[in-house]
Amino acid sequence: MPILLLGRVDITGNLVITESIRVAEDEAVISAHVEDFVQADRNAWAADFDTEDHHAAIEHxxxxxxCDGDGNGPDLIDTTTGRRIPAGATAR
Known part of the structure; x- marks a missing residue:
């Protein structure tokens, strides 16, 4: 079952993950989660990943x-685990 990550892009461009949900492989279910979330925040971000767990979804x-390759991009901040991956780092 896919992992749906929900979050937002903050004022500095960082991707901030605020929710992680294991969802059925059903586009209607995923769309319903995303629509509700996006309506609450105009800077919302969402993506689903067919991975084994939350950690792998965060890496993807x-x-x-x-990751922009030059180390000057934004960070990924996972508020569900307290993990921050700085620009230019290796996610793993």
């Missing part, structure tokens, strides 16, 4: 949406 989110 960092690699896909944050």
């Amino acid at each position: 989110a960092y690699d896909t949406y944050v």
